Amino acid sequence: MSVIPPKPFTEERLSGIAGLDQRSRDIFRRLVDTYLATGEPVGSRTISRILPHNLSPASVRNVMMDLEDAGLIFSPHTSAGRMPTEQGLRFFVDAVMEVGAMPTDERAKIDAQIAASNRQRRVEDVLGEATMLLSGLSHCAGVILAPKMNARLKHIEFVNLGPGRALVILVGEDGSVENRVIEVPRGLPPSTFAQASNYLSTRFQGRTIDEVQRFVRQEMTQLRTELDEISARIVEAGIGQWSGEGDSEDKTLIVRGQANLIENATAAEDLERIRKLFEDIENKKELVQLLGAAEVGEGVRIFIGSENRLFSLSGSSIIVTPFRNAEEKIVGVMGIIGPTRMNYARIIPMVDYTAKAIGRLLT
Template sequence: MSIHSQRPLVDERLQGLAQLDQRSRDIFRRLVETYLDTGEPVGSRTISRILPSSLSPASVRNVMMDLEETGLIYSPHTSAGRMPTNAGLRFFVDALLEVGSISPEERARIDAQMTGANRSRRIEEVLGEATTLLSGLSHCAGLVMAPKLNARLKHIEFVSLSPGRGLVILVAEDGTVENRAIDLPPGLPPSSLIKASNYLSARMQGKTIGELQRHMHDEIATLKTELDELTAKVVADGVATWSGNAEEDDRTLIVKGQGNLIENLTAFDDLERIRRLFDDLENKKGLIQLLGSAEIGEGVRIFIGAENKLFSMSGSSLIVAPYRNSEEKIVGALGIIGPTRMNYARIIPMVDYTARIIGRLIT
């Protein structure tokens, strides 16, 4: 499993982090791990008790002061304890986090639930099941992005709605049904809709909508030869209606488990942050662009806090992984979003494994 950061550590204050001595690394690691577990500031006395070596609270406090100067940790309010900054969390994830394998129990639950979800269900339902499953296992919000109507096509039909308006109905091999309204040429006879349906149905079997669009582009001369002008226009318009705004129309976004984000509130969180996060989750365009970035490279990607503008106000983290179809082509991404203090070591392999399972279920 490969893990990719959202960006390298470029802040000048953090250039020397790789040269931290072992004592500083151990104290910083214990502080972050304790914070991720409790969600509360961590004091020097707590660190002193859990360190494997004997080190006084005063010595730990001196190291923590040095770590604070580097920008790795900070003291919230007037508390004597320290918490990691976003830069500190990034350094922890990039340099110190030990990511293991998914637990046997979680693996078995994902296998059982996803295999069951694949029986006699459309791909959207499978993806929805995966999103709900990730949300439940992580106690965060689960989300998934998939190409809209990416399945192989089975049937197309043109239906008249009213004079000058019609409906294009697409049925995929997996049972998915999509429909779009189109304008019909004035004076179009009902027989033209039947001709248009038959013409496309004979040429679309087993193709995706993208492949059908490319095929029709190559057959434009045949289209004009075999069909009358009005019917040819219906066919062209019917196929073109699926090539509109790619950002809005070509992606399906599923978000489940937002209620978990409220349950994760601690004394140092507030409802305003959650409200902003809910606003972010409603921003379909922004989320689609963010998830789309996971399709650029291999492996799991991690976005922490203000590293991404979409979550800059809500201070949330996103762990996301791409998934592939049977042809090993990346076709979507799934992951979870939650507080920056999430259990990265546990959730990263969980997201990665679920993405791999999804890939096996997609034909």
């Protein structure tokens, strides 16, 4: 499991961090671990008590001053302890944190949820349940971005809307109906749309969009012998609109467990940040764009606070990873949104494992 940082440190900060010895790293790790567990600034006396070797609070304070000079920690008040900066959290996640395996009971919960999912149900409903499960286990908000339609098809129809435009209507066996406007060559006769509709409805009833798309791509030569080339292009364009090849508007965004974010709030300032985060989540276009960007890479991606503009004011982090179908094609992305002081070491493998479980569901 690889974790990908979206941004490098500046050269100035890197020089300070590179000079940290093992003792400084140990103190930094324990400071961040304590902060993530409590949400409170951590003092030198607290660090001194939990270190495995004897080190006075005064010696710890000296090390903490070096960590502050390196930009890894800061003091919110003159007499308070220290907290990690966003750069400090990034350094912790990339270079200090130890990510272990998921607890057996959490893996069992995820496996049981996936095993209980019935293939005859709407895939979107199953993804929604998986998002809720991930939210419950992480005590954060769960998110999934997936193609809009994965149901098995009952009927496909193309309707001419005028020069250069047509409407694709897809009816699923589960009763779902979705419409999408596509661009087509101008001046097409009505028979072209009827021919494309009949071809797809008679041949691909009971198949998913992904299955239809694979067949059309593999059999384009045969397709052109049965349809004229323009009709074939309409078929391919119409299927492409529903296979996840389009822009972010072709995706379904599922968000579950926003209330967990309120439970994580510990002060009035936190509640205001949560209010801002809810506004960010409601602004689905930017959230979809962020999740869509995570689809193009491998491994788990972590965006901490202002590393992404969407969460720059809410002080939140997002951990996301893509999930794949049976052909190892990325078909969506899932993850969690939570406070920057979330338990990264626990949640990273949880997100990664759930994504793989979802992929097994799509085989």
